[in-house]
Amino acid sequence: QALLVESGGGVVQPGRSLRLSCAASGFNFNSSPMVWVRQAPGRGLEWMAFVSSDGTKKYYADSVKGRHTISRDNSRNSVFLQMDGLKVDDTAVYYCARGSSDWSYFDYWGQGTLVTVSS
Amino acid sequence: SAPTQTASVSGSPGQSITISCTVSTSDIADDDSVSWYQQHPGKAPKVILYDVGHRPSGISDRFSGSRSANTAYLTISGLQADDEADYYCASYSNTLTFDWVFGGGTKLTVL
Numbered sequence: 001q002a003l004l005v006e007s008g009g010g011v012v013q014p015g016r017s018l019r020l021s022c023a024a025s026g027f028n029f030n031s032s033p034m035v036w037v038r039q040a041p042g043r044g045l046e047w048m049a050f051v052s053s054d055g056t057k058k059y060y061a062d063s064v065k066g067r068h069t070i071s072r073d074n075s076r077n078s079v080f081l082q083m084d085g086l087k088v089d090d091t092a093v094y095y096c097a098r099g100s101s102d103w104s105y106f107d108y109w110g111q112g113t114l115v116t117v118s119s
Numbered sequence: 120s121a122p123t124q125t126a127s128v129s130g131s132p133g134q135s136i137t138i139s140c141t142v143s144t145s146d147i148a149d150d151d152s153v154s155w156y157q158q159h160p161g162k163a164p165k166v167i168l169y170d171v172g173h174r175p176s177g178i179s180d181r182f183s184g185s186r187s188a189n190t191a192y193l194t195i196s197g198l199q200a201d202d203e204a205d206y207y208c209a210s211y212s213n214t215l216t217f218d219w220v221f222g223g224g225t226k227l228t229v230l
Contacts, residue, residue, distance in 0.1 A: 037221075044205075044222070045156070045209075045221040045224070047209075047219040050217065059216070059217040061218075095163055095164070097164075100169065103211065103213070104154065105170075105211070106164075106209075107169075109163040109165065
């Protein structure tokens with residue numbers, strides 16, 4: 001059974017950094033593209049970042065490009081999101097999810113970790 | 120640009136409802152790169168349809184999808200109380216860049 005568990009969320013001041021982690025199990029992580037998706041309180045879903053299965057291809061939403069960095073460690077079955085220069089608008093639940101083999105949809109999701117950016 | 124969804128829809132148990140998702144034709148990788156997600160309050164999203172009308176294993180056949188031009192549709196038949204949730208469509212684009220965009224979501228109320 002596929003399982004994704006996010007960690008690293010919390011309360012952080014504007015301008016500071018935070019690193020989210022997502023531990024995967026129950027599926028072949030090494031061959032799975034991974035994404036981060038966020039959801040601000042009371043709002044809809046927003047795709048943030050994508051990393052290919054081998055980590056060589058990375059894509060970002062315009063809203064976080066240049067501030068956030070996605071990475072993965074296939075030896076640890078984990079994907080990460082380094083968030084720098086956090087803004088109040090980055091307050092959200094952050095989900096990691098597995099991408100389908102053709103990259104077109106997201107089939108497994110974690111339960112999310114809450115990031116609150118506040119002074 | 121984000122796909123456009125109706126903000127809310129409602130129906131009674133046993134009825135059918137349809138949610139629409141209008142996508143910019145420049146925002147889709149191909150004609151079938153639309154997926155649908157169900158999200159109950161406080162829970163993670165769950166994919167219920169991909170490639171317009173394909174159901175992942177374990178998803179009820181009460182959920183079906185179709186497409187006409189640049190609009191995708193999610194139909195839920197035989198409405199049940201547990202269907203009350205938010206529903207999001209998403210489009211995937213690999214034309215100018217790689218991009219995944221969610222619609223604004225549709226709140227389904229089962230009366």
